[in-house]
Amino acid sequence: MEKVKSYANIAIIKYWGKKDKQKMIPATSSISLTLKDLYTETEIEFIDDAEIKKEVEKNGEKFSGVRDLFFLNSELQDKIHTEKISKVVDLFRTQENEKNKKVKIKTTNNMPTAAGLSSSSSGLSAIIKACNKLFKKNLSQEQLAQISKYGSGSSARSFFGPVAAWDKDSGEIYKVKTDLKLAMIVLVLSKSKKDVSSRDGMERCVKTSTYFEEWVEQSEIDFENMKKYLQDNDFEKVGKLTEENALRMHRTTETSNPPFSYFLPQTYKAMEFVKNLRDKDSEKCYFTMDAGPNVKVLCLEEDLERLAGIFSKKYEIIMSRTVEL
């Protein structure tokens, strides 16, 4: 049995839209922080058909036809969920003698699944890392990141840290240089599953948003500027651009047909709370938002404990430093 750990990442320059679905070329380049305290642990082993049959018989019709066994937080996943994971494992079942190998995967997330807390980035990257060991492929982090993007685009950035980039033009996924010690605080506003998955959401925006072209153009500028601000260790500029870029991404949902939003009323309040802390109390904190209602606060590691104290009076929080990978 092989055991691995992988970390979630949260983008400060967002990947939102695909230019080429088959080749997994994103419409926008992205930059993210890889978070030490938001992680997935995954165990993987080879199993035989009899074990699959036994589990299916025990658990019922919903599970019949699964090619592998996938337990998420101890719960066996149905055929639809398992098939997504089996397709990822297929990326490693490339040799003739590997084609019929079945696996059992046990995954645990230390964060709510599918609430926009990027459990897919840590989850998919963990499975890729585990398969690399189980199938003895010995691939580099860069090669694994390139495979991982086919499972989920954002997961590709989880192979590098503390800061990672995915360049839409070169296709490269790499570590970004900065001396800034960054951290994040997740304000958990809702744990329910999102209505529109990132995949469907970004597709609707690509196809229908009247703002999409502008988003892509501006995002190119944002990406270059963010790399520069990180290199210059200019936290104020990094933070300001993080907020602006996130708001631009969400403008693509509002301008889609039909329009949609990942924000809840409490999301707006939380963003305002962050802004007020900055404007009135001179705290160095900036928000970002993904495909869910929870607000993530970007700050410096040196301010993390104090800011966490402030936010935890009002919200359930998860705080995290970044991880060096």
Ligand code: 2P0
């Ligand atoms: C990001 N998100 O850069 C952006 C910002 C969500 C909002 O990447 O279709 O699950 O599997 O490539 O990676 C989430 O999208 O989508 C995402 P697929 P993924 O983190």
